[in-house]
Amino acid sequence: MNKSNRTYIRVAVLGILLVALVFALYSSFVKDPNAVKVGKAAPNFSLQQLNGPALTLGDLKGKGVVLNFWGTWCEPCKKEMPALQQKYNEFKDKGLVVVGVNIGETPVAVEPFVKQFGVTFPILMDSESQITKLYRIGPIPSTFFISPDGKVEEIFLGQMNEAMITEKVRKILP
Numbered sequence: 001m002n003k004s005n006r007t008y009i010r011v012a013v014l015g016i017l018l019v020a021l022v023f024a025l026y027s028s029f030v031k032d033p034n035a036v037k038v039g040k041a042a043p044n045f046s047l048q049q050l051n052g053p054a055l056t057l058g059d060l061k062g063k064g065v066v067l068n069f070w071g072t073w074c075e076p077c078k079k080e081m082p083a084l085q086q087k088y089n090e091f092k093d094k095g096l097v098v099v100g101v102n103i104g105e106t107p108v109a110v111e112p113f114v115k116q117f118g119v120t121f122p123i124l125m126d127s128e129s130q131i132t133k134l135y136r137i138g139p140i141p142s143t144f145f146i147s148p149d150g151k152v153e154e155i156f157l158g159q160m161n162e163a164m165i166t167e168k169v170r171k172i173l174p
Contacts, residue, residue, distance in 0.1 A: 035136045042146045045131045047124035064172035065146040066098045069137045072113040076159035077141045081117045083162040088121045095174040104129045148174040
């Protein structure tokens with residue numbers, strides 16, 4: 001291969017890399033039009049509970065809903081779970097429902113976790129990650145605070161403590 005051909009190949013490879021870089025930057029800065037947004041209605045769904053019948057989000061209208069996406073392998077999820085349980089205990093009689101959505105695991109993995117942390121709020125099994133995709137979940141824990149009329153009031157990515165949860169829950173109580 002002569003020097004001229006190598007130059008053309010290098011230019012072509014650099015051009016392809018530049019196009020890929022521009023696409024990656026564009027994708028990360030342009031908002032997804034189908035993403036769940038604050039102020040919009042939370043997409044309705046139905047999932048099987050870990051130990052119970054299917055639960056439909058729309059059936060919870062009239063209540064404040066904390067919708068938390070988590071996994072047993074997630075260290076921040078493990079640290080956050082006791083705080084969610086505490087706030088559920090504190091506010092359930094005031095119209096709050098905490099709903100945990102487990103991402104892609106089996107009941108065999110989830111049941112010991114739920115027992116270990118004493119979780120009593122509904123745990124939904126998103127075994128095929130369909131709702132995870134619908135809500136465009138990236139990092140976990142990811143939590144959606146949904147008002148009694150079904151609108152997303154806040155989205156929080158990452159671990160929360162009890163004080164943070166209390167502050168956000170007060171805004172969605174009926």
